[in-house]
Amino acid sequence: MSERTAASTEPDTSSDDESTKTEVTSGATAVVRALENAGVETAFGVQGGAIMPIYDALYHSDIRHVTMAHEQGAAHAADAYGVVRGDPGVCLATSGPGATNLVTGIADANMDSDAMLALTGQVPSDMVGSDAFQETDTTGVTAPITKHNYFASSPDTVGDTVGEAFALAGTGRPGPTLVDLPKDTSLSETDREPGEAKPPETCRPRLDPDEAEVEAAARAIERAEKPVLLFGGGVVKANATAVARQFATEHQIPVVTTMPGIGTMPEDDELCLSWAGMHGTGYANMAITHTDCLIAVGTRFDDRLTGGIDTFAPEAEVVHIDIDPAEISKNIHADYPVVGDAGRALEAIDAAMEHSPEAPEWREQCLTWKDEYPMDYAAPDNEPLKPQFVVEALDEATPDETIVTSGVGQHQMWAAQYWTFREPRRWVSSHGLGTMGYGLPAAIGARLAADDDETVVCVDGDASFLMTIQELSVAVRENLDITIAILNNQYIGMVRQWQDAFFEGRRMAAGYEWCPQFDKLAEAFGARGWTVDSYEEVPDAIEEALAYDGPSVIDFHVDPAENVYPMVSSGAPNGKFALSEDQL
C-alpha cells in the first residue's frame, strides 16, 4: 500500500501518454478512462459495496484517490479543489448512505455554482426499486441540487455519460452533476472507449453577448454619475478577473464584490470597496445604496447581498451581465440585461463605450465613506482576545496569495472582513448554502489543488470544526500542510448573536462550553495543536503552526461576547447597517 501511495504522489508527467491510461474492459474501467481523458488527476471519496468496481478500476489508474473520513468531506474537498483549480472536482461514494452523505456537499456546490462531478454506486439494475440493501433513489434525491444527473444503464455508454457529465459541470454557469452507477453496469464487459467529452447539445450557453444589449448597457454606463461595479462569483468562474479589473481601472468605476467575488479586485486597491451585504463593509453598502448605475457581473442577487429587495440599490439602473439567462430579473429587475460570458461581455461593452462615466465626485464620496465607516474593531490591548485580531495576525504572517477556507458563522465573516484578499480563488467558503463544517474538508481539497509552495489556512469556528473534525485524520494520513485556526468562542456564535439581538438573549442550544480541548484532540489525531488565550501568545503560535510541515490546529480562545458588525438585519435596507447592537 505504501508503495502505491508513493507512486501516486509522483508528479504526473505522462498524462497524455495513451499507454498510461486505463484499458477499457468493463463499465467501471470505462468510467475511470473517461475521468483520465477529462484530465482528472485527483478524486475524493469513500469506499462501499456498490462503488467497489469503480474503486477496483482506480487501483491501476494514475488518478490519485484521497480517501475521506465521511462522504460529506469528499464532496466539500472536491468542491474546494475545483474552486482553486478552476476545473470540476470529482467525488465518489457508494449507494444509499454514501450517496445521501454527499447530498450536503452537492447542494453546497449547486448554490455556489461550483463545478463538480459526483459518482455514486447503485444497487444492480434488476434490484432498483425493490428497496434493496443500501438502495436510495439517488437521481431522485439529487435532481433538485444538480445541473443534471444521469442513471448509467449500459456499460457501453457509461464512459461517454461520465465524460458528458464532467463537461456539463464546467459548461456555462458551472454546477454539480452526478452519475449514478448501478453495480451491473460497472461490472459488465465492454471495450467501448469513451469518446471526446462534450456537454449535451441542449446545454450550450450563449458566450458572445447580443450587440443591441451591449450597446444599451454601454450607453447606460456612459451617462452614469454614480456608477458601481458589482463583481460576483461569476467573474471568478469565467476567469474574467483581468478583464474586470481592466474595465474598472480604465473607467475609474468603484468596485464592490459579493462574497464569492472576493479577490476579483485587490481589496487594497483604492477603487475596491470590498464586499457588500449583511456583514459587508459600511462603504460597500453605502455605495450600493446610493449608486445610480449598478453594473452587476456574475451575481444572482442573493438575499444576504440585497437585504430587502424593495430598498436594494433603490436609485440605480441595473446593468446585469450573466451567462445564465434565468438569473436576469429573477430577484432584481435588470434594466439592461447582457447575457453572455462575463469577460466577453465586459470587453464588448468596453469597446462600445465612447467615453467613461464622469464621476469624480462620486469616487471622492466613496473614499469619504471608507474613512467614515472604517473596519476597526475594539482596540486589541485588552483581554479577552479579539477574533478579528487573530485574522489580521494570520493574514500578516502568511504570504499574499494564501488560500483561506472557512466554515460558516461569525468566524467566516471575520475572516472575509479582516483578511485582505488580492486574487480570486484564494477565498474558499460556503456562501449560498452556509454549510457549517465546510472549512476543514475544503482545506484538504484546496491543499491538494494548490502548488506545494502555497499556504493553506482554514479559519474555522468551534462548532463548525466539530461538524467535520473526522477529516483531520485524512490531513494527517496524507501529511497535508494546513494550518487550522479555530476562533473558539464556545458558541454557535452567529446564533448567539441573533439570540441576543432578536430573541431577548435566550441562548437556546447555542452554547458549546463543553466542546473538547482542540489542541489535545489534534494531537490525538496525530496533528500538532496549540491553545492561545492571550494576545502575547498569538505571534509565536502562528509562527510555529505555519512552520510545521503538516496539519496544525491552533485553538484561539476568543472573546465570546464579540459580535459581527456591520450588520444589515434580514430584509432591512443595506444602507441601514448597524454598527453596534443598540443600532439593530
Place this chain on the structure above:
Amino acid sequence: MSDQQKGLQGPAPDERPHPEGRRNSQGIRIDPEVESEPERRRTVFSAIVEDEPGVLSRIAGLAARRQFNIESLTVGPTTVDGHSRITMVVEEPDPGIDQIEKQIAKLKPVISIGELDDDAVRTELVLLKVGGEEPDKVHAITEMYDGKTLDAGPETITVQLTGDERKIDDAVDAFRRFGIIEIARTGQTALAHGAKKTVPGEEPGTSGEPTKPTTNTQ
C-alpha cells in the same frame, strides 16, 4: 473596559442619507406614487423535450420547488422519434412566467420551450360520469356540446367532451343537474395558430431523424 468600544465607528443609521426610491417585490424600480404589484395571468407553454426517463418529474419537481403554479400538464409524442411535447398551463404574475420559461429551458432534456400566443388553438378532453335516470336529457346536453356518449347503463352514463377551457367549464356546469359522479380532465393541449411554430426552432421530423436543437440554454 468601561470605555471599550462596542461595535464599529461611524454615523448611526438615522444619521445617514437614505434615497427615496423603492422597488416592488419583483425588484422593479417603482414610482412610490403608483406603487403596484403585477397581476397574475394564465398562459400556455409548449416544450419539446428529449423523451428520457424522469423528464416529466424533472419539470414537475422544478415547478414545485420554485413555487410555480401549474394548472395542468400534458405530455405526448411528436413527429420526431425520441422527442416529446409537453404542454403546460400556468398562472403567475408576469416576471414569474418569464422565470418558468427560463428555468425549464435550462433543464438538460429540454430542447426548446415557447409561450403560446393568445390566438393559439387549445383544447381539452373531459370524461363525465353522471346519473342514468334521465338518459334523454343527458343525451340532449351532450349533443349541445358536440359530445359523445361512451357508456350508458341504467345507473350511469359516461360522456366525452372536447373543447377549450371555457366550453368545458360551461358543459360541466350544465351536467351538474344530473349529479356528476366522477370526472376526469386531461388538461389543455395546444398548438400555435396557422403556420406559426408552436415552439421556437421546431422542425417536423421523420422517423429516426432527430431535429437539431436550436435554442441556446444553460
